[in-house]
Amino acid sequence: MLTELAGCIIQRILDYRKRITLIGDYSKGKNNSLNDFIYRRNMEISEKIIKKSIRIKAPAEIAWKTWTTHEGLKAFIGVENDIEIKIGGKFEIYFLMDNPLGLRGSEGCKVLSYLPKEMLSFSWNAPPQYKDVRESKYKAWVVVIFKSIEENETEVTLSHLGWPAEKKWEDVFNYFEKAWSHVFNDFERLFLDVK
Numbered sequence: 001m002l003t004e005l006a007g008c009i010i011q012r013i014l015d016y017r018k019r020i021t022l023i024g025d026y027s028k029g030k031n032n033s034l035n036d037f038i039y040r041r042n043m044e045i046s047e048k049i050i051k052k053s054i055r056i057k058a059p060a061e062i063a064w065k066t067w068t069t070h071e072g073l074k075a076f077i078g079v080e081n082d083i084e085i086k087i088g089g090k091f092e093i094y095f096l097m098d099n100p101l102g103l104r105g106s107e108g109c110k111v112l113s114y115l116p117k118e119m120l121s122f123s124w125n126a127p128p129q130y131k132d133v134r135e136s137k138y139k140a141w142v143v144v145i146f147k148s149i150e151e152n153e154t155e156v157t158l159s160h161l162g163w164p165a166e167k168k169w170e171d172v173f174n175y176f177e178k179a180w181s182h183v184f185n186d187f188e189r190l191f192l193d194v195k
Contacts, residue, residue: 043138046165048173052180053157056191060148063156064117066190067144076190077183085111091122112141120144124160126172133172138164156187 056063066072073081073093081093089111101107112121123139140162147155158180163173 044165046163048161048163050160050173050177050180051157052184053155054184054188055149055153055155056188057153058191059152060117060146060154063146063154064120066187067120067146067156068114076186078186085114085120087111087113095127109139118146120146127175130168130172130175133168156184158184 066076068083068085070081070083073083077093079093079095082090083092084090091106091109091111093106106125109123109125112123114120121141121143124142125139126133128134140160143159143161145155145157145159147157149155160176160180163169
C-alpha cells in the first residue's frame with residue numbers, strides 16, 4: 001500500500017512540476033530576475049529517475065532515524081549536516097566544509113514531505129562543480145521509502161527525480177547515478193558493522 005501511495009505521490013509531483021515550477025519563490029518576493037522566472041516556468045521535466053534499493057538488517061524505525069537525524073546521517077555519510085524533519089525544514093548536508101558558504105553541499109534543500117518511519121522526500125541541488133546548473137536555483141527531489149520486511153529487516157528505496165530535459169543536466173544525472181550508489185554502499189556498511 002505504501003509503495004502504491006508513494007508511486008501516486010511521485011506521479012502527482014511530476015504532473016504538477018511539469019505545469020508550474022517554483023512559482024512560490026516569486027510570489028514571496030525573492031530577488032530573482034524575470035528571465036530566470038521565465039526559464040524555470042517553461043522548463044520541461046523529463047521522466048528520468050535514479051532508483052536505488054537495498055535491504056538492511058534493522059527495523060524501519062532505525063533506518064528512518066539514520067536518514068532523518070543529524071547523528072544518523074553523520075554516521076553513514078560522515079559529514080556535517082543540518083536536518084529539520086518538518087515540512088519546509090532544512091535538509092542540508094555539507095560535503096565540502098572548506099568551500100565558501102553556499103557551495104558546501106545541499107544548502108537550501110528542504111524537506112518536502114514525510115510519513116514517520118515510512119517515507120521522506122526532500123529537494124536536492126546540483127553539486128558546486130556544476131556551476132551553471134547549481135546557479136539555476138532549480139532543485140530536483142528525492143523520495144526515500146522505508147518498507148518493513150520483517151521485524152528486523154527493512155527495504156530502503158531511493159528515487160531521485162524531477163530532472164529537467166536539458167543537456168546541461170545530463171552530467172549531473174550521471175554524477176548522482178554514481179553518488180547514490182556510494183551513499184547506499186556506506187549505508188549498508190553501517191548496518192554490517194553493527195553485527
